[in-house]
Amino acid sequence: MIFAFSVFALAQEKPKLSDPEVAFVAVTANQIDIDFAGVAIQKSKDASVIEFANTMERDHKAVIAQATALAKKLGVTPKNNAVSKGMLANAEKTKKNLRSKSGTAFNKAYIDNEVAYHKAVIAAVENILIPETANSELKQFLQNVVPALKAHLMHAEMLQNNYK
Amino acid sequence: MKNPFYRIANALAGSMLAFMLTNCSAPEKKPIPKSYTVEIKAMEFQPAELSVQKGDTVQFVNHDILTHNVTEEKTKAWGSPSLAPGDAYKMVVSKSSDYYCSLHPVMKGKLVTE
Numbered sequence: 001m002i003f004a005f006s007v008f009a010l011a012q013e014k015p016k017l018s019d020p021e022v023a024f025v026a027v028t029a030n031q032i033d034i035d036f037a038g039v040a041i042q043k044s045k046d047a048s049v050i051e052f053a054n055t056m057e058r059d060h061k062a063v064i065a066q067a068t069a070l071a072k073k074l075g076v077t078p079k080n081n082a083v084s085k086g087m088l089a090n091a092e093k094t095k096k097n098l099r100s101k102s103g104t105a106f107n108k109a110y111i112d113n114e115v116a117y118h119k120a121v122i123a124a125v126e127n128i129l130i131p132e133t134a135n136s137e138l139k140q141f142l143q144n145v146v147p148a149l150k151a152h153l154m155h156a157e158m159l160q161n162n163y164k
Numbered sequence: 165m166k167n168p169f170y171r172i173a174n175a176l177a178g179s180m181l182a183f184m185l186t187n188c189s190a191p192e193k194k195p196i197p198k199s200y201t202v203e204i205k206a207m208e209f210q211p212a213e214l215s216v217q218k219g220d221t222v223q224f225v226n227h228d229i230l231t232h233n234v235t236e237e238k239t240k241a242w243g244s245p246s247l248a249p250g251d252a253y254k255m256v257v258s259k260s261s262d263y264y265c266s267l268h269p270v271m272k273g274k275l276v277t278e
Binding site for chain 1: 267268
């Protein structure tokens with residue numbers, strides 16, 4: 001949960017980001033969820049949780065591939081920045097927390113984190129990344145990703161009901 | 165007085181004519197099957213509900229940024245392979261079905277046969 005609240009806090013602070021920094025944050029946000037999925041695929045024995053994690057891994061990899069191709073086309077070199085560094089540091093703490101759990105406690109923690117994470121990322125994309133992106137193609141790409149993030153959130157909330 | 169033979173022949177001819185008019189009209193035309201398209205975009209099937217006739221063809225086209233599929237929801241009686249962005253899947257509709265994307269179960273659609 002610590003991670004999710006940090007991203008949400010960042011969304012409220014509205015840091016100034018250049019397009020190369022926006023691109024880096026977008027790729028980082030996707031990679032973090034791929035890493036969470038990797039932990040779930042390794043640890044969970046619940047078929048619906050594993051299926052969800054596989055979807056997260058496949059979808060976020062696809063988004064990274066498209067973001068990387070677009071950045072190359074636009075001549076934008078993604079640039080590391082304070083936001084992405086903060087996100088990665090918090091993700092490490094979340095992964096450590098997830099790895100310390102097992103069984104139902106793990107499944108619940110993973111799905112709860114996915115709900116919170118997607119809520120936070122949607123807020124960050126809508127309130128920081130899209131408004132601060134100057135390039136129209138990059139802005140459109142981020143707008144196209146939002147429905148996928150919202151569908152992921154609804155899927156996670158559906159699974160969350162199994163662990164109440 | 166008319167010959168009874170003619171009276172019977174006339175009655176028979178009338179009956180036959182009536183039978184032909186009522187039962188031997190042109191054969192019923194079967195409707196020509198139509199083709200429809202359901203677009204997959206922004207994590208939705210568009211239109212989400214489609215009314216068709218049995219025998220019509222529906223083509224699902226993935227215009228989204230992610231891979232999807234189209235799967236019958238209740239028993240998985242039919243389904244498409246994975247559809248990468250740009251891929252399409254065509255099927256002939258035989259009955260009403262609720263369907264969804266099994267990769268993203270919040271994406272749902274409905275085919276209604278009239």
